[in-house]
Structures are given as structure tokens and as C-alpha cells.
Amino acid sequence: MPGAQIETKLWVWQRLSAAVLGVCVFVHLGMIIYAVQGGLSAAEIITRVSGNFIWFVFYAVFILAVAVHAPIGVRTILNEMTLLSPKATHLVMAVLCLVILVMGFRAVIGLYQAGAGL
Amino acid sequence: MSNTIKVSVWRGAKDGEYQSFDVPRQPSQTVLDVITYIQRHIDPTLSYRFACRVGVCGSCSMTVNGRPRWTCRTHVDKVATDGTLTVAPLRNLEVVKDLACDMTTFFEKMNKAEGKFHPTKTRDDDFAFIKPDDKKRKQAAAGIECIGCGVCYAACDIVDWNKDYLGPAALNRAWTLVNDERDGGNAIRLAAVAGDAGCHACHSQQGCVEHCPKHLSPTHAITGLKRETAKAAIKGLLGGGD
Amino acid sequence: MKTGAHRNHPHYWAFVLHRVSGLLLALFLPVHFYVLGLAIEGAATLDGFLDWSSTPLVKLAETALVILLAAHLTGGLRLMALEFLGTRESSKTAVAVATGIAICTGLAFALNGT
Numbered sequence: 001m002p003g004a005q006i007e008t009k010l011w012v013w014q015r016l017s018a019a020v021l022g023v024c025v026f027v028h029l030g031m032i033i034y035a036v037q038g039g040l041s042a043a044e045i046i047t048r049v050s051g052n053f054i055w056f057v058f059y060a061v062f063i064l065a066v067a068v069h070a071p072i073g074v075r076t077i078l079n080e081m082t083l084l085s086p087k088a089t090h091l092v093m094a095v096l097c098l099v100i101l102v103m104g105f106r107a108v109i110g111l112y113q114a115g116a117g118l
Numbered sequence: 119m120s121n122t123i124k125v126s127v128w129r130g131a132k133d134g135e136y137q138s139f140d141v142p143r144q145p146s147q148t149v150l151d152v153i154t155y156i157q158r159h160i161d162p163t164l165s166y167r168f169a170c171r172v173g174v175c176g177s178c179s180m181t182v183n184g185r186p187r188w189t190c191r192t193h194v195d196k197v198a199t200d201g202t203l204t205v206a207p208l209r210n211l212e213v214v215k216d217l218a219c220d221m222t223t224f225f226e227k228m229n230k231a232e233g234k235f236h237p238t239k240t241r242d243d244d245f246a247f248i249k250p251d252d253k254k255r256k257q258a259a260a261g262i263e264c265i266g267c268g269v270c271y272a273a274c275d276i277v278d279w280n281k282d283y284l285g286p287a288a289l290n291r292a293w294t295l296v297n298d299e300r301d302g303g304n305a306i307r308l309a310a311v312a313g314d315a316g317c318h319a320c321h322s323q324q325g326c327v328e329h330c331p332k333h334l335s336p337t338h339a340i341t342g343l344k345r346e347t348a349k350a351a352i353k354g355l356l357g358g359g360d
Numbered sequence: 361m362k363t364g365a366h367r368n369h370p371h372y373w374a375f376v377l378h379r380v381s382g383l384l385l386a387l388f389l390p391v392h393f394y395v396l397g398l399a400i401e402g403a404a405t406l407d408g409f410l411d412w413s414s415t416p417l418v419k420l421a422e423t424a425l426v427i428l429l430a431a432h433l434t435g436g437l438r439l440m441a442l443e444f445l446g447t448r449e450s451s452k453t454a455v456a457v458a459t460g461i462a463i464c465t466g467l468a469f470a471l472n473g474t
């Protein structure tokens with residue numbers, strides 16, 4: 001079947017990134033519920049992440065996994081529920097991946113370096 | 119409980135309408151009995167299919183109150199709880215006339231999914247010795263009872279949304295052959311079932327499992343195909359272009 | 361006539377929830393990253409936003425997002441169990457449990473933040 005190789009590979013990447021996200025989301029949700037106690041402030045977020053290499057690595061991995069996972073999912077939805085061509089949905093997927101990577105790393109690098117701005 | 123049922127039956131082909139009939143209620147009546155009564159006593163122009171009428175052949179599959187079922191195994195008491203019935207042909211298949219659909223696409227997809235046996239031995243070779251508790255044999259056995267009735271195909275949302283989707287029955291059949299030690303066609307077969315019209319289009323909604331009259335699980339077969347095609351793709355064995 | 365009656369079962373609803381939650385989360389992500397990126401402009405800008413977001417309506421939206429995330433995660437676990445563990449039973453219980461956990465997570469978030 002045409003596209004068999006690519007569809008299968010996308011499926012594999014989707015599941016691999018899902019496995020990584022399973023861990024990341026679990027940690028993230030746990031952290032949010034804990035952090036939200038008594039309200040949330042910028043200082044609190046920055047204190048936690050800025051200069052902390054472990055959180056930085058954690059979020060870097062998180063962003064990489066989401067940048068793989070979300071676009072593949074969106075592509076599937078577009079293929080099934082819109083009249084966009086396979087080429088078009090492939091392009092949308094690539095663009096979305098780029099957007100997540102750029103905006104995500106901008107945010108996480110910003111927060112990592114933000115200690116100095118406090 | 120009144121002693122008649124109000125039955126709405128689809129008449130025509132793709133363009134058509136529901137026609138209403140009043141059918142006398144009988145004890146232990148099945149929907150097939152109802153349709154047969156209409157055709158024999160009220161309107162002989164009603165077209166429908168059946169054969170064994172005892173739940174073995176799958177010919178009488180129709181949509182009853184929105185769900186695909188074997189009409190010979192559907193008791194009126196169970197479905198016409200308010201004294202009404204709606205009977206239509208199976209979804210996702212082209213209607214020939216009234217309650218009979220064209221099963222051609224359904225069987226073509228069985229072929230497209232490489233649901234045919236590729237022999238590796240000749241009559242001069244010995245039998246294949248496969249133990250009853252062999253894992254692959256059990257996997258094949260779990261899906262082999264499919265009689266191609268089309269109910270799962272009619273129940274499947276992906277078949278509804280994607281005209282090219284091979285469908286649960288074809289993929290289930292392919293899986294039984296993937297697990298058949300005697301078969302030599304897996305290279306072609308895995309390439310045939312992978313892709314967005316193949317096993318990867320399934321999202322495990324399990325409409326097929328919910329409705330299969332033989333309680334098979336095409337979803338289980340499809341997840342098996344997903345794993346096997348993934349292994350093949352990682353090894354670069356899928357081919358198929360792109 | 362009863363169209364869609366064949367879709368009225370747990371795994372179909374699980375699929376719908378998974379798809380809707382995934383799509384909404386994907387749309388939310390750029391917004392999320394943008395807000396966090398405000399930290400680059402200094403803590404005050406981010407705090408300004410965070411103050412706005414402490415209003416009840418936004419808190420409700422955030423709780424909904426947490427539920428969506430938890431639902432997508434638990435729904436994903438259901439799917440991966442089906443695909444990799446090859447569970448045969450329709451595991452409708454799993455769907456119920458997954459939904460329950462998602463709602464509980466949302467509640468924990470909502471209660472903790474007030």
C-alpha cells in the first residue's frame with residue numbers, strides 16, 4: 001500500500017513519544033497540583049526552574065516529545081476529518097512541530113536564564 | 119403490549135425512503151420473521167437476503183434500530199421495546215435494493231489486505247506440525263471463525279469516514295494468516311495492511327467488537343498487525359513507497 | 361430514525377474524548393509557551409498575567425485543561441495497553457477508571473488552587 005512505510009514509522013514515533021510524555025505529564029501534573037497551593041506567582045516558577053539544570057533537561061525532553069506527538073496527532077485528525085490533501089497535512093504537521101520547538105525552547109530557556117532578571 | 123408491531127423498512131436504493139408496515143406479533147418472533155412476513159403477506163416487492171435463518175451463515179445482516187445485527191438472531195421482544203422497529207440495509211455498503219446490499223467492496227478488501235493463503239509446501243512435503251497450544255496458532259484460532267457477514271464493517275466508524283479503509287473483517291483475516299506458520303506471504307501482507315487505509319487508521323473504538331455476532335475481536339487482530347508492521351518497518355522491510 | 365445508536369458504547373466515547381482533548385491541548389500549547397515566554401521580559405510581566413489568570417473563570421478553564429490533560433494521558437494509557445499488551449476483553453472498566461482518574465486530577469488541581 002502506498003505510504004505504508006511512512007504511516008507505520010509515524011505510528012511508531014507517536015507511541016514512543018507517548019511513552020515519554022506519559023512520564024513527563026505525570027510529573028508535570030503532580031508538580032502543578034503541588035505548586036498551585038496558595039496561588040501561583042512568577043517568582044515561584046522562576047525560582048524553581050532558573051539555573052536548575054535538572055528541570056531544564058526535564059522540560060527540554062518534554063518539549064521534544066510534544067513536538068513529535070502533537071503534530072502527528074493533528075495530522076491524523078486533519079486527514080480523517082478535513083478535505084486537505086496528504087501533502088497539505090504533512091506540511092501542517094511539519095510547521096506545527098517547528099512552532100512547538102521554537103516557542104517551547106524560547107520559554108524554557110527564558111525561564112532557565114530568568115534568575116538574573118528577578 | 120399490543121399485538122402488532124409498527125415496522126419502518128427502507129425501500130429503494132441510495133435514494134429511497136422508509137415505508138411503514140403493521141406486522142402481527144408472535145411469540146419468539148425474530149426480526150427476520152417480521153421481514154419475511156412483510157414480503158410474503160403484505161408486499162412481495164420487498165427485497166432482502168437470508169439463507170440458514172439459524173445464525174450460522176450471516177446472510178441476514180441488516181441495520182435494526184440503528185445497529186447492525188443478524189436479523190435471524192434478533193428477537194423482536196429485545197429490540198421493539200416500544201412496539202416499533204426500524205430496519206435498514208447495512209451501513210457502509212452500497213444498497214442494491216431495499217434491504218440487500220452489494221458486498222463486492224467488502225470482499226475486494228479481503229483481497230486487498232492479502233487475506234489469501236500463500237502456500238509454502240507441495241503435496242510431496244510432510245504436514246506442518248503445529249501444536250494446539252502454540253501461541254501463534256491460538257492467535258489465528260481466535261479470529262478464524264469469521265464468516266464474512268459484514269456486521270463489523272457496517273459498525274465501523276473508520277469505514278464510514280475513510281472509503282479506502284480495509285475494515286475490521288479484512289484485517290482480522292490478514293492477522294489469522296500472519297499467524298499461520300504454513301503461510302509464506304507475510305512480506306506482501308504486512309505492506310498491504312499498513313498505512314492510512316490499513317491497520318493504522320484504526321483508533322480502537324471497538325464498534326466491531328461491540329457488534330460481532332461471533333464475539334470475535336478484530337481490534338485485537340488490528341493491534342497485532344500494528345505491532346508486526348512496526349517491527350517490519352523498523353527493519354526496513356515494509357517497502358510500499360514514500 | 362436512530363442513527364448513531366451503534367456508537368453508544370464506552371470505547372467510542374473514550375475515542376471522542378481522546379481526540380477532542382488532544383486537539384484542544386495542541387491548540388493550547390502555543391498559548392502556554394507564549395505565556396511562559398513572558399518570563400523573559402521579567403517577572404513583573406508574567407505576574408501581571410498570572411494575576412489576571414487568578415479570576416474564577418480562568419481558574420475554571422485551567423481546571424478544564426488539567427482534566428483534558430489527565431484524560432488524554434489516561435486515555436492514551438488505555439490505547440497503549442490495547443495495542444501493546446493485546447488485552448482481549450473490551451476493558452470497559454479501564455475506560456471508567458481512566459475517566460475517574462482524570463476527573464480526580466482536575467479536582468485536586470481546583471481544590472489546591474483555592
